[in-house]
Amino acid sequence: MHKMTIAELDRGLRQGAFTSVELTRHFLARIDRYNPRLNAYITIDADRALEAAERADSQRRSGEVGPLAGIPIAHKDIFCTYGLKTSCGSRMLDSFVAPYSATVVERLAQAGVVMLGKTNMDEFAMGSSNETSWYGPVKNPWDEMRVPGGSSGGSAAAVAAYLCAAATGTDTGGSIRQPAALCGLTGLKPTYGRVSRWGMIAFASSLDQAGPMSRTAEDAALLLQAMAGFDPRDSTSSQEAVPDYRAELSRDLAGLRIGLPKEYFGAGLDAGVAASVEAAIAEYRRLGAEIREISLPNSPLSVPTYYVVAPAECSSNLARFDGVRYGHRCQEPRDLLDLYQRSRAEGFGAEVKRRIMIGTYVLSAGYYDAYYLKAQRLRHLISDDFRRAFEQVDVILGPTSPTTAFPLGDKADDPVAMYLNDIYTIATNLAGLPGLSLPVAQAGGLPVGLQLIGDYFQEGRLLNVAHKLQEVTDWHRASPPGFE
Numbered sequence: 307m308h309k310m311t312i313a314e315l316d317r318g319l320r321q322g323a324f325t326s327v328e329l330t331r332h333f334l335a336r337i338d339r340y341n342p343r344l345n346a347y348i349t350i351d352a353d354r355a356l357e358a359a360e361r362a363d364s365q366r367r368s369g370e371v372g373p374l375a376g377i378p379i380a381h382k383d384i385f386c387t388y389g390l391k392t393s394c395g396s397r398m399l400d401s402f403v404a405p406y407s408a409t410v411v412e413r414l415a416q417a418g419v420v421m422l423g424k425t426n427m428d429e430f431a432m433g434s435s436n437e438t439s440w441y442g443p444v445k446n447p448w449d450e451m452r453v454p455g456g457s458s459g460g461s462a463a464a465v466a467a468y469l470c471a472a473a474t475g476t477d478t479g480g481s482i483r484q485p486a487a488l489c490g491l492t493g494l495k496p497t498y499g500r501v502s503r504w505g506m507i508a509f510a511s512s513l514d515q516a517g518p519m520s521r522t523a524e525d526a527a528l529l530l531q532a533m534a535g536f537d538p539r540d541s542t543s544s545q546e547a548v549p550d551y552r553a554e555l556s557r558d559l560a561g562l563r564i565g566l567p568k569e570y571f572g573a574g575l576d577a578g579v580a581a582s583v584e585a586a587i588a589e590y591r592r593l594g595a596e597i598r599e600i601s602l603p604n605s606p607l608s609v610p611t612y613y614v615v616a617p618a619e620c621s622s623n624l625a626r627f628d629g630v631r632y633g634h635r636c637q638e639p640r641d642l643l644d645l646y647q648r649s650r651a652e653g654f655g656a657e658v659k660r661r662i663m664i665g666t667y668v669l670s671a672g673y674y675d676a677y678y679l680k681a682q683r684l685r686h687l688i689s690d691d692f693r694r695a696f697e698q699v700d701v702i703l704g705p706t707s708p709t710t711a712f713p714l715g716d717k718a719d720d721p722v723a724m725y726l727n728d729i730y731t732i733a734t735n736l737a738g739l740p741g742l743s744l745p746v747a748q749a750g751g752l753p754v755g756l757q758l759i760g761d762y763f764q765e766g767r768l769l770n771v772a773h774k775l776q777e778v779t780d781w782h783r784a785s786p787p788g789f790e
Contacts, residue, residue, distance in 0.1 A: 426459065628650065
């Protein structure tokens with residue numbers, strides 16, 4: 307059962323081949339067996355999962371339900387979940403039990419999903435390898451000596467190793483797409499505002515976006531259908547109508563204009579990744595798509611722009627964790643200043659402290675114009691590049707990550723090298739565009755991800771383009787050795 311997609315599990319549940327309780331017990335048994343090796347989950351909520359499965363089975367017996375009813379999934383531990391620890395991968399929130407649930411959690415619960423637990427992540431979503439978590443690094447199921455990618459690495463590893471049918475993630479600079487690529491999954495970052503951020507612990511508020519991580523584009527469409535839509539509790543939530551994403555999957559690709567940014571195929575791209583992407587481009591040609599070379603001239607500036615904007619917003623958002631209202635509090639503080647200093651020093655890890663310091667610096671008097679204001683101007687130029695590109699093409703295609711999964715610890719002492727791992731994904735967050743990664747091959751026995759970028763609110767088109775490739779290839783069916 308665990309190797310079935312959500313669509314296949316839904317058919318099995320409808321036909322009575324198995325129940326949601328049986329399915330949930332099966333996944334919980336796999337978690338017990340494999341999670342000690344992978345460290346993909348922080349919290350497992352078996353009792354509530356089985357209760358939800360029983361409700362789903364009862365609903366299926368009594369009437370028509372949606373395709374997600376009774377499907378076991380996991381949530382990244384950045385989403386507040388009522389009555390359950392929500393840690394954000396940090397010692398700062400190790401004892402925090404959320405008094406409410408995020409909109410994403412609520413909507414998926416209303417759709418009938420069974421939540422198995424909360425997945426591990428880079429601390430406060432800051433990282434590209436899932437090595438900064440207070441709970442230790444997550445291991446990639448394809449090679450347990452390598453990283454799964456970050457910050458949604460726990461979700462990626464859990465789905466890849468069949469420890470859940472799908473999972474939620476968040477993407478601030480590539481944190482859904484990059485781990486999806488490194489673990490051989492389909493991961494979708496929607497348009498900014500497409501999915502509510504209410505109840506999602508903030509890293510960089512103008513960049514963060516929640517999305518699904520699954521095995522197929524069809525499954526991602528089913529999840530996004532439940533997650534998307536306006537939320538009055540989120541002031542950045544869009545009122546754009548939500549289409550029927552599953553209905554859009556079958557659109558023909560004849561005449562589709564796919565753009566290849568020349569900046570994405572130059573120095574720094576691994577030869578095996580490049581060859582895999584080229585093979586996928588050839589498949590799209592056979593499917594009737596027209597391939598065009600385009601340019602995104604300001605894309606090389608996306609990394610330095612991001613690492614001014616994101617830390618600036620991080621330094622503001624994380625100011626609330628001060629040891630006073632909730633979260634970690636130091637023992638026996640001498641005075642208020644000591645409370646602030648020691649609580650934050652003890653509660654935050656090295657990468658979070660680094661970004662807070664950078665953000666505070668670029669926002670400080672005398673440096674705001676030189677760094678933060680200039681970065682915002684560059685952000686506008688990057689968005690203009692995409693606007694011009696979408697006048698010529700319908701979808702932009704390129705690699706998701708410059709390499710396959712790298713060894714644990716390989717870049718831990720070189721923050722700049724770690725940051726460059728997101729070089730192809732960051733620009734879409736700066737522009738607020740949707741992006742999707744899907745598996746297209748393997749290089750050296752490790753998955754390779756292909757990235758598709760669409761115009762605003764064109765998630766349906768991205769899912770369609772990914773689905774059509776998955777109809778003629780089977781890389782999304784590949785299993786990591788030892789987890790079959």
